[in-house]
Amino acid sequence: MDLLSAAYGATSDDEDAAGPPSSTPVATGSASFAPPPLKRPRWESHQYLPPTHCFPQQPLLNAATPLASPSSGRYVSKRERALLASSQAHVESGSPLPPRMSMEFDCTDGSITYTNLRADILHSLRCQPKPGPSTSFPLKLSVCLKGHTKAINCVDWSPSHGHLLASAGMDHTVHVWNVWDKGNTTARVLKHHTAAVKDVRWSLHRPFLLSGGLDCSVQLVDVVEGKVMKVFKEDQAVEVIKFNPSNPDIFLSGGSKGSLRLWDIRCGLVTKEFHRNLGTILDIDFSADGRQFISSTDTTRSNISENTIIVWDVMRQVPLSNQVYTEAFTCPCVRYHPREASFVAQSNGNYIAIFSARPPFKLNKYMRFEGHGVWGFPVKCNFSLSGRELASGSSDGCVYFYDYKSARLLRKIEAFKEACTDVAYHPVMPNVIASCSWTGEISVFE
Structure with a gap:
């Protein structure tokens, strides 16, 4: 129960960007339960833009809409998890994305x-x-x-x-x-x-x-x-x-x-x-x-x-x-x-x-x-x-x-x-x- 409370009580980055923080105090003690957030963020579909070339390329990450991590408190799709893992792997290795074959x-x-x-x-x-x-x-x-x-x-x-x-x-x-x-x-x-x-x-x-x-x-x-x-x-x-x-x-x-x-x-x-x-x-x-x-x-x-x-x-x-x-x-x-x-x-x-x-x-x-x-x-x-x-x-x-x-x-x-x-x-x-x-x-x- 403590793990569930901590998971649902944490405020995601998307909530911070969407509006002001809630005025309701949140207890930090281990015996207290935090109330759920006022509104869980919805998953929104993004419009598909066809690639300029005829071959699939590595998708570009938009800095304005960062990928959510599994600990953010909202549902993370399989696609987002794969993109997150790929981006972290490239950052850790220090190598750029592979170029298109030419x-x-x-x-x-x-x-x-x-x-x-x-x-x-x-x-x-x-x-x-x-x-x-x-x-x-x-x-x-x-x-x-x-x-x-x-x-x-x-x-x-x-x-x-x-x-x-x-x-x-x-x-x-x-x-x-x-x-x-x-x-x-x-x-x-x-x-x-x-x-x-x-x-x-x-x-x-x-x-x-x-x-x-x-x-x-x-x-x-x-x-x-x-x-x-x-x-x-x-x-x-x-x-x-x-x-x-x-x-x-x-x-x-x-x-x-x-x-x-x-x-x-x-x-x-x-x-x-x-x-x-x-x-x-x-x-x-x-x-x-x-x-x-x-x-x-x-x-x-x-x-x-x-x-x-x-x-x-x-x-x-x-x-x-x-x-x-x-x-x-x-x-x-x-x-x-x-x-x-x-x-x-x-x-x-x-x-x-x-x-x-x-x-x-x-x-x-x-x-x-x-x-x-x-x-x-x-x-x-x-x-x-x-x-x-x-x-x-x-x-x-x-x-x-x-x-x-x-x-x-x-x-x-x-x-x-x-x-x-x-x-x-x-x-x-x-x-x-x-x-x-x-x-x-x-x-x-x-």
Whole structure:
């Protein structure tokens, strides 16, 4: 009883700060019992503030609201006890809080700002994209970017910084281009990979780059600070990566051993795995709501492709269909339509096939996009912002534009002398498209 009396009779620091002390005298003798305080302080929840970075950091202690000790007389939650123990351990050891993991890498620093852009480009970037179909196609060569020494596997526009373009090359580098800068268009040359880089993707809302390559790693880079923020190690060469459109902290990776893994960049761990005894993953793409994704592999059996294209349910981790494409060709690229329930697959049969995105995911046997060539190159295709046009690279170095509804060839422009491996529509300016080649060149048309 004496211990309980002493515990409940002690005045906490919070009570002292809340108001004047009580005028009721408190006996100090061992035989006297102290009366309970007038009002015990309530536990109040604090508003959660999301971290500025995508990884959990050590919480900062607020000097204005000190942590309560177990002897303060009020309830102390488990979280507060853990924070108190952590802070005391750091004070006793005299060492500061561990810094966020970052690794410097060899890079060429250029300008990533938009202060030196052309006036018309700057005006177009500040305007929101207009709804409806585009009024014209890219016709003239706007910028030619050179810097890679080997083939370029893909290009990707930054959705939050529209003047920046990233490219991944077989020369072990990732280039960041300030495309319309009047001075130096090379903003960054990132050399954080030790082997060929197969894919690169911008974060949806931040100037972060996610890249994967043949060194069996996926790396997240802060382009502004020039630091590798996180390294995700794999047991396979990474062929393709994609962010989940409904959650920018989640990305999917596919590699040479056929493994598909869903990663959380906040904790750096795998949250889901998708197993099907697949061959090398050639490409993946999420549906608009992020609940499904499609994968393309190089697994073939006899004259009928088995598991060449699989539609997956993300939550249940099960294939919804693995008999989508039954022709004896592999597909180096798959893309969901941005607005309609359909998706397309670039086939090594030198055409693009179209499928329904609803069960039973049937192939449209009466329409295909033909005229360009693939011939074993990793040729990719992409939809325009409105979804009315489909652009594709080609083994002859040209960019082909098709009407989505009729599959009719609308226009062909010559971009390179060798194979054009990827095309990417600008996220804001609908009549701007970037393309890359097997010889290491990038051409931007407008």
